[in-house]
Every structure is written in C-alpha cells, then in structure tokens.
Amino acid sequence: MSKKRIYQIAHELDVSSKEVIAAAKKNGIKVGNHMSMLDENEEKMVKKSLGKGQKPQRNQAQPAKKTDSKSVQTRGSHNNNNKMKQNHTNQNHGRNDQKNKNFKNQRPTNNHSNQNNNHVKAQSHDHDNVENGNHFSNNKKFNKKNKRNGGFNNSNDFQRNKFNKKNKKKSKKERRQDRRNQKKNPVPQRKNKPLPETLVYTVGMSVADIAKKIHREPAEIIKKLFMMGVMVNQNQSLDKDTIEILADDYGIKAEEKVEVDVSDIDKFFEDEEKNHKHLEARPPVVTIMGHVDHGKTTLLDHLRHSHITAGEAGGITQHIGAYQIKHDGKTITFLDTPGHAAFTNMRARGADITDITVLVVAADDGVMPQTIEAIHHSQAAGVPIIVAVNKIDKPGANPNHVMEQLTEYGLIPEDWGGDTIFVEISAKLGQNIDELLDMILLQAEMMELKANPKQHGAGSVIEARLDKGKGSVASLLVQQGTLHVGDPIVVGNTFGRVRTMTNDRGKDVRKAKPGTPVEITGLNDVPDSGDRFVTFNDEKTARAAGEKRAEQALIKERNKTTHVTLDNLFDTIKEGEMKEVDLIIKADVQGSVEALAQSFQKIDVEGVRVNIIHQAVGAINESDITLAEASNAIIIGFNVRPTPLAKQQADADGVDIRLHNVIYKAIDEVETAMKGMLEPEYQEKVTGQVEIRETYKVSKLGTIGGAYVIDGYIQRDSGVRVIRNGVVIYDGKLASLKRFKDDVKQVKAGYECGLMIEKYNDIKVGDQLEAYVMEEVPVE
Numbered sequence: 169m170s171k172k173r174i175y176q177i178a179h180e181l182d183v184s185s186k187e188v189i190a191a192a193k194k195n196g197i198k199v200g201n202h203m204s205m206l207d208e209n210e211e212k213m214v215k216k217s218l219g220k221g222q223k224p225q226r227n228q229a230q231p232a233k234k235t236d237s238k239s240v241q242t243r244g245s246h247n248n249n250n251k252m253k254q255n256h257t258n259q260n261h262g263r264n265d266q267k268n269k270n271f272k273n274q275r276p277t278n279n280h281s282n283q284n285n286n287h288v289k290a291q292s293h294d295h296d297n298v299e300n301g302n303h304f305s306n307n308k309k310f311n312k313k314n315k316r317n318g319g320f321n322n323s324n325d326f327q328r329n330k331f332n333k334k335n336k337k338k339s340k341k342e343r344r345q346d347r348r349n350q351k352k353n354p355v356p357q358r359k360n361k362p363l364p365e366t367l368v369y370t371v372g373m374s375v376a377d378i379a380k381k382i383h384r385e386p387a388e389i390i391k392k393l394f395m396m397g398v399m400v401n402q403n404q405s406l407d408k409d410t411i412e413i414l415a416d417d418y419g420i421k422a423e424e425k426v427e428v429d430v431s432d433i434d435k436f437f438e439d440e441e442k443n444h445k446h447l448e449a450r451p452p453v454v455t456i457m458g459h460v461d462h463g464k465t466t467l468l469d470h471l472r473h474s475h476i477t478a479g480e481a482g483g484i485t486q487h488i489g490a491y492q493i494k495h496d497g498k499t500i501t502f503l504d505t506p507g508h509a510a511f512t513n514m515r516a517r518g519a520d521i522t523d524i525t526v527l528v529v530a531a532d533d534g535v536m537p538q539t540i541e542a543i544h545h546s547q548a549a550g551v552p553i554i555v556a557v558n559k560i561d562k563p564g565a566n567p568n569h570v571m572e573q574l575t576e577y578g579l580i581p582e583d584w585g586g587d588t589i590f591v592e593i594s595a596k597l598g599q600n601i602d603e604l605l606d607m608i609l610l611q612a613e614m615m616e617l618k619a620n621p622k623q624h625g626a627g628s629v630i631e632a633r634l635d636k637g638k639g640s641v642a643s644l645l646v647q648q649g650t651l652h653v654g655d656p657i658v659v660g661n662t663f664g665r666v667r668t669m670t671n672d673r674g675k676d677v678r679k680a681k682p683g684t685p686v687e688i689t690g691l692n693d694v695p696d697s698g699d700r701f702v703t704f705n706d707e708k709t710a711r712a713a714g715e716k717r718a719e720q721a722l723i724k725e726r727n728k729t730t731h732v733t734l735d736n737l738f739d740t741i742k743e744g745e746m747k748e749v750d751l752i753i754k755a756d757v758q759g760s761v762e763a764l765a766q767s768f769q770k771i772d773v774e775g776v777r778v779n780i781i782h783q784a785v786g787a788i789n790e791s792d793i794t795l796a797e798a799s800n801a802i803i804i805g806f807n808v809r810p811t812p813l814a815k816q817q818a819d820a821d822g823v824d825i826r827l828h829n830v831i832y833k834a835i836d837e838v839e840t841a842m843k844g845m846l847e848p849e850y851q852e853k854v855t856g857q858v859e860i861r862e863t864y865k866v867s868k869l870g871t872i873g874g875a876y877v878i879d880g881y882i883q884r885d886s887g888v889r890v891i892r893n894g895v896v897i898y899d900g901k902l903a904s905l906k907r908f909k910d911d912v913k914q915v916k917a918g919y920e921c922g923l924m925i926e927k928y929n930d931i932k933v934g935d936q937l938e939a940y941v942m943e944e945v946p947v948e
C-alpha cells in the first residue's frame with residue numbers, strides 16, 4: 169500500500185497542508201505535520217472529506233462543485249467590480265491580440281492588471297467548469313500552472329496566456345535586439361578637421377588635450393603612440409619629447425608655450441630691475457638710524473619743514489611713510505620711520521629700498537647699543553653709512569670721541585684715511601644740514617642710482633592701513649618704471665587698480681617716477697609693509713595674480729601651524745617627510761653648547777640624522793625663533809630661557825622650545841621623540857581641601873555629601889582623596905558637583921556644595937576631601 173505525505177496530497181488537491189491535516193484529524197487519522205504519511209484509504213477519506221466539505225477559500229479560481237444563486241450573484245458582483253477595475257486600469261485587457269502591445273507599453277501595471285484580468289476570466293469561466301464537472305481533475309496541471317495567473321481553467325485561455333507569455337518573452341527579446349541594433353547603428357563618423365600647422369603645447373599636456381588641439385580622436389593618438397612603443401591612456405600627461413615626436417609623426421610643427429606664473433611678482437620685479445634701457449638718474453632713498461634720543465626725529469622734522477620745494481611752501485605735509493625734499497635742484501627721498509627695526513623688517517620681507525643710511529650719533533652721548541645694531545644692520549644690507557654727529561650745539565658735545573668710537577666698527581673718517589663721510593650737525597638748530605644733504609647727494613652720485621621710468625611701475629610698500637572712508641590705503645615707493653593712476657596693480661597678496669594717487673604733500677598726482685613715494689587707493693585689501701608691487705597691462709591678469717598670491721599666502725599660513733615639534737616628530741619622520749631633524753641649541757656656557765651638540769649628533773634613529781643648524785651661548789632670542797621657523801627647527805634651551813618677545817613669537821609661530829637643565833634628559837627627550845615614544849608627563853597638583861558636613865542617602869543614586877570648601881577649589885573633573893582621621897581611605901574621581909540644584913564646574917573656598925564620588929558611597933560627616941588635578945609637566 170503506497171503512502172503519501174500530507175504535503176503531497178495538499179499539492180495534488182491544491183489546498184494547503186493545514187487543510188489536509190484538519191481533514192485527516194476530522195476523520196480520526198493521527199497526523200502530526202505536513203510530513204506525516206497517509207495511506208491510500210486515509211488519502212481517500214481526506215480527499216472525500218475535502219471534496220464534500222467547504223471549497224478551499226484560498227483558491228477562488230477552483231471550480232465550484234455547487235452553484236447556488238447566491239454564490240453566482242456574489243461572484244457576479246465581484247466580477248463586475250473587477251471589470252470596472254479592469255476597464256479603469258486598461259481598456260485593452262482581455263483582448264489577447266492587443267496584449268502584446270500592452271505588455272510593452274504598460275509594463276509596470278502589467279502584473280497587477282493581468283491578474284485582475286485573469287481573475288475576471290477565471291470567474292467568468294466558473295460556469296463552464298460547473299458544466300464540465302470533471303474539468304477540474306483533467307486540468308489539474310493547467311490549474312496549478314495557471315494559479316499564478318489567477319487560475320485559468322480554460323485551455324484556450326491557457327493557450328492564450330502561454331501565447332501571452334511568449335509574447336512577453338518575445339518582447340524582451342525584441343527589446344534586447346533593439347538595443348543591439350542601436351549599438352550596431354554606426355555612430356555618425358566625425359569628419360577629421362584638417363591638422364593645424366603648429367601644435368602649441370605645454371609640457372604635461374594629456375593625450376585628450378592634444379587630441380582636441382589637432383582635431384583627432386584620442387584613440388588614434390593612443391594607437392600612434394602605441395606603435396611608437398609608448399603606452400598611455402588619454403588622461404596621461406606627456407613629456408616634451410613624446411609630444412614633439414607625435415607632432416612630427418603628424419607632420420606638424422611643435423611649439424612649446426612656457427606658462428608664465430603671473431603670481432610670481434618678484435620675477436616681474438627683477439625683470440624690470442634688469443631692464444637697463446632708458447636709464448635715468450633717480451633720487452636716493454635715505455633711512456635715518458641711530459640710538460634712542462640721539463635726534464633722528466628732530467632731523468627728519470627739520471628736513472621736512474625746511475626744505476620744501478618752492479611753490480609748495482606752506483603746503484601741509486602728509487604722513488605717507490616717506491617724503492621728498494629738494495636740495496640744489498635735486499631730490500632726496502627720506503623714509504619717515506627711523507630706526508633699524510623697521511629697516512630690517514622691510515629687508516626680511518624682501519624690500520631693500522634704502523640706498524643710504526644716515527647714522528645719527530649724539531655728540532654728547534657717543535656710541536650706544538642701538539648705534540652698533542644700526543651699523544650691523546646697514547652693513548649686513550650693504551648700505552653705505554653717512555654719520556651725522558648730532559647735538560654739536562650742546563656744551564658737552566665731543567664729536568671727536570664719536571669718531572674714535574666708530575672706528576671700531578669700520579667707520580673711519582676720510583680725514584683719518586677711511587671712506588666714511590662724517591658731518592657734524594645740530595638737528596635742533598638746523599646747523600650744517602645743507603652740508604649733510606650735499607654729502608647725501610654726493611654719495612648718491614657715486615652710487616649712480618638709475619632707473620628706467622619707461623616701463624611698468626614696480627616697487628615696495630612703505631606702509632599700509634585701512635581707512636574708514638577710502639578703504640585700503642597703501643604708501644608705495646616706486647623703484648622701477650612709472651606708476652600711473654588707473655594702472656592694474658598687484659601689491660603683495662592684494663590687487664586692484666590705482667584709483668587715486670597722492671604725493672607726500674597731499675597733492676593728487678597722475679604718475680609717479682622711480683624714487684617717488686605715493687599713497688594709493690583702489691586695492692581690494694591691505695598689503696603689508698615691505699610687500700612688493702608690480703603693475704600689469706590688464707586688470708584680469710592682475711586679479712588672477714593677486715588671487716593666486718592670496719591663496720598661496722593662505723596655504724603658507726596654514727602650513728605654519730604644522731611646524732615640527734618633538735610631539736609630532738615621529739609622525740613626521742614616519743610620513744617620510746623628514747630625513748634630518750634640525751635643532752637650534754642655546755645654552756648658558758660654551759661647554760654645554762658643545763656637549764649637547766656632540767651628543768645630539770650621535771643619536772641615530774631609523775636613519776634620521778640630527779642636524780644642528782645654529783648653536784650659541786645666550787638667551788633664546790627672536791632671531792633664533794625666526795631661524796627655527798624658517799628652517800622648521802626645534803630649539804633646545806639649556807639653562808637659558810627665551811626672552812619675553814621670543815616666547816611670544818614662538819607661541820605665535822608654533823615653534824617648539826624645549827628647556828632643560830640636565831644634559832642627558834635633553835638627549836633622551838629628543839631620542840625618544842624620534843623613536844615615537846615621547847609621552848607627556850603628568851604631575852598631580854592639589855587644588856583644594858573640602859570637608860563633608862552632611863550626608864544624604866538617595867536610594868537610586870548613592871550617598872551625596874553636603875560639603876564645604878575650606879581651602880582652594882574643587883572642580884568637576886577633580887580627582888579626590890577621602891581622608892578620615894588623617895588616613896587616605898579612598899582615591900577616586902568626582903561623579904558630580906553641585907551648588908544647590910545646579911551642576912557647576914568649580915566651587916571655591918568659602919562655599920558649600922553637594923558632591924558625589926564615583927563608585928564610592930561610604931563618605932561620612934567629618935571626612936576631609938583632597939581635590940587634585942593632573943597637570944602636564946612643562947619640560948625643564
């Protein structure tokens with residue numbers, strides 16, 4: 169006797185296994201689940217039971233054995249509904265001859281509407297099925313197959329459905345075919361334009377760029393290069409040789425276009441400087457230097473007011489950072505800011521604008537520290553010095569002593585066999601001032617100061633500011649060419665067009681020749697003193713150059729913060745950015761300097777070498793910081809400290825200064841930093857004493873201490889030590905700190921507070937709490 173499993177029977181009957189199980193149970197057959205077996209008798213019983221019983225609800229398409237008016241009616245109404253739906257969704261549904269099109273055109277609604285459609289059809293065929301009672305069993309297979317389509321029982325319908333599917337498939341095929349055809353459709357051939365006579369190229373152009381230039385397909389060029397043994401893709405940059413060979417292969421000339429970096433205004437400036445055509449004499453530019461109170465300002469003021477050009481007398485002098493005076497029909501330009509600091513600052517920014525230095529030394533005071541510095545700065549810049557021995561009107565004046573003193577610094581009067589010009593003056597009384605001016609002109613003459621006024625204006629910024637009404641105002645010294653109102657200009661990282669131009673007398677001028685200071689407006693931003701300026705033919709180029717320079721300056725500024733420090737040293741080494749660690753050593757005595765230098769040079773980590781770029785005895789000064797900044801060096805101070813200004817500058821520039829008083833510690837620190845093992849050291853600092861005066865037990869929270877800060881302060885992130893009877897009984901962290909109901913960051917001595925300690929609830933009245941913080945130890 170063959171047995172069948174429940175699910176098989178369910179399958180055959182097209183009912184659910186559950187229904188078969190129910191029927192089996194109804195007939196007293198013991199079954200468990202869909203895998204349970206039924207023998208033939210049991211199967212018959214179940215089938216009978218299912219056949220006699222309710223028609224499975226699930227399969228609406230299953231033919232009804234019995235039809236009563238009610239069910240027909242119901243179905244009828246359902247049918248109508250569906251018909252309505254069907255009409256709504258697709259009027260062509262039910263007409264297979266048109267379905268194909270519908271499938272194609274209405275794909276998204278297809279399944280849904282097809283089901284509806286089939287459903288309607290199934291319903292409408294119920295009647296036939298009733299008439300052909302055995303149709304059910306004969307068409308079981310069909311029935312199953314058609315279930316998806318709503319259960320067609322009519323073979324015609326089935327066929328139609330099949331046809332329908334076929335059509336569906338066909339349509340897919342068709343679509344694919346279509347696509348293929350589309351692909352096969354030849355792309356309209358691009359007619360090759362004639363080759364240009366010359367290929368103007370820049371090194372680094374890609375195949376695609378060249379293709380565009382010579383009106384050829386990149387593929388063709390790639391092929392050509394391939395034949396020459398050069399494998400490239402169309403985006404790859406080509407070198408000069410390859411481009412030229414390629415051009416040659418096409419039979420065209422190749423011409424390299426050298427890109428000019430418009431932002432490199434120094435280059436423009438130098439080009440203008442080198443232009444020696446149409447040279448004309450220009451006024452000398454003079455800076456007055458000297459020690460404090462030796463009379464620099466007095467001299468400048470005297471000159472400004474006493475040597476105004478005839479006709480301009482009475483005109484109000486404007487402070488534009490420089491002014492011009494006339495003497496013997498010749499012009500001299502004086503820079504208004506005396507002192508060597510401004511002078512060197514300008515130099516540091518690349519502006520060597522001074523031709524002659526007038527060194528003012530008070531005859532009653534002699535050579536002083538700033539006199540010496542001024543000499544060094546001038547000498548370093550290669551600027552000749554004229555000594556003005558001032559205050560000779562004073563009773564205690566001793567010009568000879570000054571001369572003697574200055575010989576030590578290489579300034580020897582002509583009378584004594586040297587070549588330094590000395591003039592004894594009284595700035596206050598205006599004594600010998602003309603003689604000084606004569607000497608300046610003589611010196612200038614010897615220097616043959618010349619420039620070409622017939623070229624683009626170029627020069628340097630003396631000073632610049634932002635004016636409420638005028639916007640950016642810059643005082644410029646024209647050094648080359650002629651500057652005109654309306655000139656497109658780039659000044660440092662700013663740009664614009666010269667809108668207005670005034671001279672040192674506040675008079676509007678249309679043009680300014682070499683050696684002339686002028687004040688201009690029209691820049692988009694305020695440049696820095698010492699910045700260079702150049703003019704361009706068109707504003708577009710000026711704008712491009714200015715914007716690029718501003719961008720570059722921003723990048724430079726950002727990079728500033730990424731100076732190498734001992735903390736980031738290892739990462740920098742790892743990134744392969746560093747092969748040498750630059751150090752500056754400053755120490756109290758020469759012995760220490762040498763000992764440190766030798767020991768540092770012995771450190772060898774991962775092939776990275778220590779390089780000592782500067783070593784000296786003395787405090788860490790600003791020039792050390794500038795050097796460290798420029799060279800990306802770390803400063804090691806041994807028993808010395810930075811001067812306040814140097815410290816300020818180091819902080820601003822992000823220069824790392826490490827201070828030590830034990831040699832091996834200094835060596836150790838650098839070595840561990842190079843190995844990437846430098847860890848910050850922390851040290852505990854007790855901040856306050858707190859007394860517990862009350863305790864409150866809160867069931868869900870724990871114990872809250874009502875406390876009073878006796879000394880110092882306690883803060884939310886404090887560490888706390890619980891001390892009872894002089895013994896530390898717990899060491900942990902605060903969990904909360906409140907004043908009344910508010911969370912607070914800190915509570916100072918004399919105030920009450922509420923607190924809880926993390927993971928500790930055993931606080932008692934009378935407990936002393938010691939509050940502390942961990943602080944990073946500054947390296948000694």
Ligand SMILES: Nc1nc2c(ncn2[C@@H]2O[C@H](COP(=O)(O)OP(=O)(O)OP(=O)(O)O)[C@@H](O)[C@H]2O)c(=O)[nH]1
Pocket residue numbers: 458459460461462463464465466467506558559560561562593594595596597
């Ligand atoms: N008797 C006399 N006094 C002078 C002479 N030149 C300047 N003084 C005085 O010296 C003092 C200082 O002069 P300044 O011109 O301010 O000196 P400075 O070098 O510009 O000083 P700082 O700006 O502080 O560096 C003033 O009181 C002047 O009046 C001079 O030739 N004779």
